[in-house]
Amino acid sequence: MTALTTPNGCRWCGIEQRGHFQQWKPPAGWHTWEQPTQDQIKARMLARRAARNT
Template sequence: MAASPNGCRYCGIEERSHARQWTREGGWHAWVQPTEEQIKARMFARRSERTAR
């Protein structure tokens, strides 16, 4: 399943349920706003998943 378009830049988890998370790229981090490119890519990925079903 694709990450939410507005999920964290590093892990894709929504802001309201994020807390602190660990990723190799972001280390220990709080929610970080995704880039415009990430938002667009995530939206296309979610659309592709829906149309593939």
């Protein structure tokens, strides 16, 4: 099974808030944890459900 981003992971990189600190990822560059959008949360939840059902 592949590792999927948790629904509430960082908006830019998907890392959980607790262990995020500061990360680098394009297009955000160096960033701290940011709340994901509602669309990102929904898409991540649907992807996890799809992976679970296959």
